[in-house]
Amino acid sequence: MKPLVWLPFDTSDLGDLPDSLTYQVVLPGQTQPHPQGAESVEFYVLPYTFADVDTALLGELPALQVVQTQTAGVDHVWPYLPPGVTLCNGRGIHDASTAELALTLTLASLRGIPEFVRAAANGEWSHQWRPALADQSVLILGYGQIGAAIEARLKPFEVSEVVRVARTKRDGVHSFHELPELLPKADIVIVVVPQTAETVGLVDANFLNAMRRGALLVNVSRGPVVRTDHLLEALAQKHIWAALDVVDPEPLPQDHPLWEAPQCLISPHVGGATAAMLPRSRHLIREQLWRYSRGEDLQNVMSNAY
Ligand SMILES: NC(=O)c1ccc[n+]([C@@H]2O[C@H](COP(=O)([O-])OP(=O)(O)OC[C@H]3O[C@@H](n4cnc5c(N)ncnc54)[C@H](OP(=O)(O)O)[C@@H]3O)[C@@H](O)[C@H]2O)c1
Secondary structure, X not given: OOOEXXXXXXXXXXXXXXXXXXXXXXXXXXXXXXXXXXXXXXXXXOOOOOOHHHHOOHHXXXXXXXXXXXXXXXXXXXXXXXXXXXXXXXXXXXXXXXXXXXXXXXXXXXXXXXXXXXXXXXXXXXXXOOOOOOOOEEEEEOOOHHHHHHHHHHHHHOOOEEEEEEOOOEOOEEEHHHHHHHHHHOOEEEEOOOOOOXXXXXXXXXXXXXXXXXXXXXEOOOHHHEOHHHHHHHHHXXXXXXEEOOXXXXXXXXXXXXXXXXXXXXXXXOOOOOXXXXXXXXXXHHHHHHHHHHOOOOOOEOOOOO
């Protein structure tokens, strides 16, 4: 019997695929009750959602060999991944979209677009001076694929410097242990780390207090990386500005105080959700299926080393 692949979309979207595998469409949210064939699925491409319902059955697929996500972050999958199953993420799929949103949030917040939109709704001509992105010092916390894509997009805006920070120090990249010295010098801090045991709560009161008064925090990583209670306090004191694509909790409840916090712009976790994601995702999945069928090494294999 040919190995079975579960896909969240029709194979016609993927071009030619290896004949040595069989394919079954399993749509988001349609994993309960288990679709037919659950006992023989070897390769499961998760839908582009963070819904537990689709990851919760991973432990109930006895033939499972590979889980492929379309997300770059896999924090929502680790808790359900059975031992011995290979996890591949969507690294690369979201670089352009997420970097573009990081820049959009940065520019919108600096130039006052949310205030102008609110003023326009009341027919108000709200002229004001604002900071520019030009000549600002930008710190990128999490200088990986997306961090590098953000830097590439910042450069044409004539920023004074880009300070790169990652987990491990290397040429041109600082370690996050140096943050206490680096944070007070940055005008803008863009956070794009994965959610790990080490990064949950990394942006806490100490971090926020170390930021310059009037500096901008942009979060396109994961909500729990920032302590929401500490951020609310920093915003209430108008110590910093914030532009957040991800928050904790998600979705943010209608009555959550973050909606009303001053100097805070929120988008609803849409960093990767653009038309640019689809062809990149399809390309990666097709490539992975060919590799799997040939017994070759897969791309984007994740290790839970954090
Ligand atoms: N908002 C959205 O919709 C959206 C879309 C896509 C991705 N994301 C988030 O963005 C994250 C990054 O994606 P990516 O593709 O750029 O991943 P990546 O290429 O793996 O890069 C992650 C970077 O974060 C660094 N890092 C890890 N732990 C750190 C720590 N404690 N302090 C400082 N830096 C740390 C890593 O450092 P080393 O290189 O030293 O290990 C690496 O440079 C994803 O995990 C996901 O959570 C969000």
